[in-house]
Amino acid sequence: xxxxxxxxxxxxxxxxxxxxxxxxxxxxxxxxxxxxxxxxxxxxxxxxxxxxxxxxxxxxxxxxxxxxxxxxxxxxxxxxxxxxxxxxxxxxxxxxxxxxxxxxxxxxxxxxxxxxxxxxxxxxxxxxxxxxxxxxxxxxxxxxxxxxxxxxxxxxxxxxxxxxxxxxxxxxxxxxxxxxxxxxxxxxxxxxxxxxxxxxxxxxxxxxxxxxxxxxxxxxxxxxxxxxxxxxxxxxxxxxxxxxxxxxxxxxxxxxxxxxxxxxxxxxxxxxxxxxxxxxxxxxxxxxxxxxxxxxxxxxxxxxxxxxxxxxxxxxxxxxxxxxxxxxxxxxxxxxxxx
Ligand SMILES: *Cc1c(COP(=O)(O)O)cnc(C)c1O
Numbered sequence: 097x098x099x100x101x102x103x104x105x106x107x108x109x110x111x112x113x114x115x116x117x118x119x120x121x122x123x124x125x126x127x128x129x130x131x132x133x134x135x136x137x138x139x140x141x142x143x144x145x146x147x148x149x150x151x152x153x154x155x156x157x158x159x160x161x162x163x164x165x166x167x168x169x170x171x172x173x174x175x176x177x178x179x180x181x182x183x184x185x186x187x188x189x190x191x192x193x194x195x196x197x198x199x200x201x202x203x204x205x206x207x208x209x210x211x212x213x214x215x216x217x218x219x220x221x222x223x224x225x226x227x228x229x230x231x232x233x234x235x236x237x238x239x240x241x242x243x244x245x246x247x248x249x250x251x252x253x254x255x256x257x258x259x260x261x262x263x264x265x266x267x268x269x270x271x272x273x274x275x276x277x278x279x280x281x282x283x284x285x286x287x288x289x290x291x292x293x294x295x296x297x298x299x300x301x302x303x304x305x306x307x308x309x310x311x312x313x314x315x316x317x318x319x320x321x322x323x324x325x326x327x328x329x330x331x332x333x334x335x336x337x338x339x340x341x342x343x344x345x346x347x348x349x350x351x352x353x354x355x356x357x358x359x360x361x362x363x364x365x366x367x368x369x370x371x372x373x374x375x376x377x378x379x380x381x382x383x384x385x386x387x388x389x390x391x392x393x394x395x396x397x398x399x400x401x402x403x404x405x406x407x408x409x410x411x412x413x414x415x416x417x418x419x420x421x422x423x424x425x426x427x428x429x430x431x432x433x434x435x
Contacts, residue, residue, distance in 0.1 A: 097207050097209075097211065098207045098208055100208075100210075100247065102211055102214040102216045102247070102249070103215075103249070103250075105210070105216050105247055105248060105249030105250075106248070107219075107251070107380065108248075109246050110208075110247055111134050111244075111246070112205040112244065112246060113204070113208075114130045114131070114132060114201065114204040115131060115132075115134065115201065115242060115245075116128060116129070116131075116197045116200055116201045116242065116243040116244075117129060117130075117240065118189070118197070118240075118241045118242075119240050119241075120187050120238060120239040120240075120241070121238050125187070125241070128193065130200055130201065130204050134244070136240070136242070138227055140229075141230065141231055142225070142226065142227050143227070143228065143229075143230045143236035144225035144227065144236075146231070147230065147233060148279075149185070149225065149226035149235060150184075150224065150281070151180035151181055151186065151224055151279040152180075152221060152223035152224075152280060153173040153180075153221070153222040153223070154173075154219065154220070154278075154379050155167065155168060155169070155173045155198070155219075155220050155222075155341075155379060156168055156219055156220065156248075156420075157198075157202045157217065157220060157434065158209070158420055158422075159210060159211055159212045160212060160421050160422040161212050161213075161421070161422075162422075163212070164433055164434075165202060165434040166420075166421075166422055166433050166434060167198055167199075167202060167220075167432045167434055168420050168431065169429075169430050169432075170194070170220075171191065172341045172344075173222065173341065174195055175191055176339065176341070177189065177224070180278050180279055181224060183274065183277045184235075184277070184279060186226065186235070186239055187239060189224060194222065195432070197241075197243050198220060198222075198243070198432070198434075199432070201220065201243050201244075201245055202218065202245065202434045202435075203434055205218070205245055208245065208247050209247070214249075214250065215250025215251075215252075215253075216247060216248060216249045217247070218246070219245060219246055219379075220243060220244075220245045221244055221245065221246070222241070222242070222243040223243075224239055224240065224242075225239065225242075227239055248380075251384075252381070255404070255405070256381075257404070257405075258385040258387030258388075258400070258401065258402045258404070259300070259384055259385070259386055259387065260298050260299060260386070260387060260388040260390060261298055261300045261315060261376075261386055261388075261389055261390070262293055262296065262298040262301060262390040262391070263301070263365070263390065263391040263392065264289050264293070264301035264303050264304075266286075266288075266303075267285075267303060267306045268282065268285070268286050268289075268301070268303035268313060268314065268315075268316060269282040269285060269286070269336065270282055270284075273336065275313070275335075275337060275338070276335060276336055276338060278338055286316040289316070290316050300316055300317075300318070300376065301315055302315060302320075303315065303316075304365060305334060305336070310364055310366070311332065311362050311363060311364055311365065312332050312363045312364070313332060313334050313336060313337050314332070314337040314338065314340075315376055317378060318340070318376035318377055318378040318381070318384065319331065319332070319337060319340040319342070319376070319377050320374065320375070320377075320386075321343060321374070321376075321377055321383070322363065322368075322371040322375075323371060323373035323406065324370070324372060325371070325372045325399075327356060327372075328356060328357040328358070328359060329347065329350045329351075329357070329358045329359070329408075329412075330358075330359045330360075330361065330363060331343060331347065331359070331360050332361075333360045333361050333363075334362070340377055342377040342378050342379055342383075342416075347360065348427065349412060349415055352427070353415050354412065365391075368389055368396050369396050372398070372399050372408070373385065373398060373399075373409050374387075374389070374398050374400075375409045382413055382417060383405075383412065383413050383416075385400065385405040385409055386398065387400060387401050387402035
């Protein structure tokens with residue numbers, strides 16, 4: 097295993113030795129290969145630079161107690177990337193090849209999978225870009241699919257501390273109905289708002305549905321989950337939020353491991369003050385508890401508070417992390433053993 101201070105890793109790019117690359121030209125993907133060059137050389141007029149034709153994914157590999165290296169639900173990322181690519185007029189990268197690339201990549205960089213017990217993991221970043229020059233507005237005809245990995249530290253060192261979020265006056269995603277795809281363009285559209293929120297002391301923006309501004313959507317990069325006072329998990333249903341794999345998996349864990357009732361439905365902003373706990377979910381942090389929601393001069397304080405994570409979210413989090421590390425049995429097909 098590599099000599100790194102695993103316990104002190106943050107969430108920053110640390111280049112690893114190998115990355116996977118496949119190129120699309122003349123209507124077909126090439127066979128793909130692991131390469132060592134971390135740089136990409138492209139025309140200044142490449143479609144990705146001019147018209148942002150790009151999408152990405154994010155997933156993690158873990159080391160288990162027994163020293164095995166496992167990956168969590170890569171097939172789900174493969175499927176979601178197909179959806180993103182189609183929406184951006186890019187050729188889908190075959191799902192089975194995506195999963196195979198994850199295996200090759202993690203195996204080649206296995207020394208960079210952090211040890212069990214450090215809370216650290218190997219973050220895998222697949223992405224796809226339009227590479228040939230286009231000056232008139234149109235999709236590229238040549239593409240690059242690439243996947244690299246970088247070790248990342250435990251998101252919360254010494255336990256999760258609840259965050260505060262604020263209601264944004266802007267919409268999250270680019271207009272044109274791209275809110276459900278995982279693409280840098282949606283992040284580019286929210287960077288300004290995110291900086292504003294940080295400047296005012298909030299971890300994230302809560303975006304409302306653009307049409308009526310009465311329903312909760314998500315934040316810049318994470319979906320919401322809420323816990324009712326009688327212990328039910330409620331999460332917003334919307335066609336314009338990113339379908340989080342963490343959220344989908346947490347819903348399953350809540351229902352099948354913890355015996356909770358689960359509801360995916362429209363969540364009105366006016367309901368928030370009735371919930372007992374709130375959290376933001378995504379691959380990076382699993383769940384960040386939310387203790388306070390700021391809405392134009394008014395604060396909604398969740399009963400779980402800003403001091404520590406609420407009991408239901410804590411239990412969900414612990415169960416989920418144990419499944420990811422193969423400490424408790426995972427549902428069929430969730431854990432891909434790499435080596
Ligand atoms: C990636 C992402 C999430 C979280 O999705 P996971 O699959 O759980 O990592 C949520 N919202 C947005 C906008 C995202 O890009």
